Amino acid sequence: MGNSMVKLQTEQTADFLKTVVFGLSKHLNSVTTDSMLEEEPGDRLFYEELLSNFRRLTVFCEEGLEACSIITQTEPFRKAAAEKILYRVYHQCIEExxxxxxxxxxxxxxxxxxxxxxxxxxxxxxxxxxxxxxELESQFQQTREELEYYETDYRTKMMQSR
Structure with missing residues (x-):
């Protein structure tokens, strides 16, 4: 894939991650385990694990966003580094x-x-x-479909380099 296409995909991924981080952060900043229990009585431990997953996903997405932002602003654009970042976003954010x-x-x-x-x-x-x-699911699904190529392509390149 050409540099301009990889750069565009990296920029689109950064936009996606920005939206995800905003949505998750907004939710995490406004909710507690107790408020969740008030809204829907349930298992406290389950709610704590749910919030833990949201925090973990937020951190992965923030790291991916930072990496995408840095690589798209670097001149000259480093295609191989961008592909590695897209691979990492696929595994750390999408799969998570x-x-x-x-x-x-x-x-x-x-x-x-x-x-x-x-x-x-x-x-x-x-x-x-x-x-x-x-709200997040459709965005994650779309981005997963777009980044599956990088997951497969990067893994193939890594196997060939051995």
Whole structure:
């Protein structure tokens, strides 16, 4: 892929990450475990793990955003470095969204056929959490499709260099 296409993809990924960081940060800054329990009585430990996943995802997305911003502003543009960053964003951000560390939600692969949201929570969650994840899901899905190429391409290059 040419430099201009990789640079454009890196800029688009930065825009995506900016939106994600804003949405997650806004939610995290306005919610506590206690407020979630008031909104939807449930398992405190589950809610703590849910918030932990959101914080972890926010950190990964902030790091990816910073890396994308730096690489797009560097002259001359370093295509190989940008591809490595896109690969890292795919694994640290996209995969973390669809397969979170604490396993508080999962991706229902059959949902692609039904047109419904793919993210299913292991336990009931407050409506605010459902809305947040639903808003982010379509953006993550689109970005995953766009970055799958870099995941495959980067892995192939790494295997060939051995």
């Amino acid at each position: 969204f669809f397969q979170p560390k604490h396993d508080v939600w999962y991706e229902d692969s059959r949902s692609a056929y039904t047109g419904k949201n793919a993210i299913k929570f292991r336990q009931p969650v407050p409506l605010s959490v459902k809305q947040l994840v639903a």
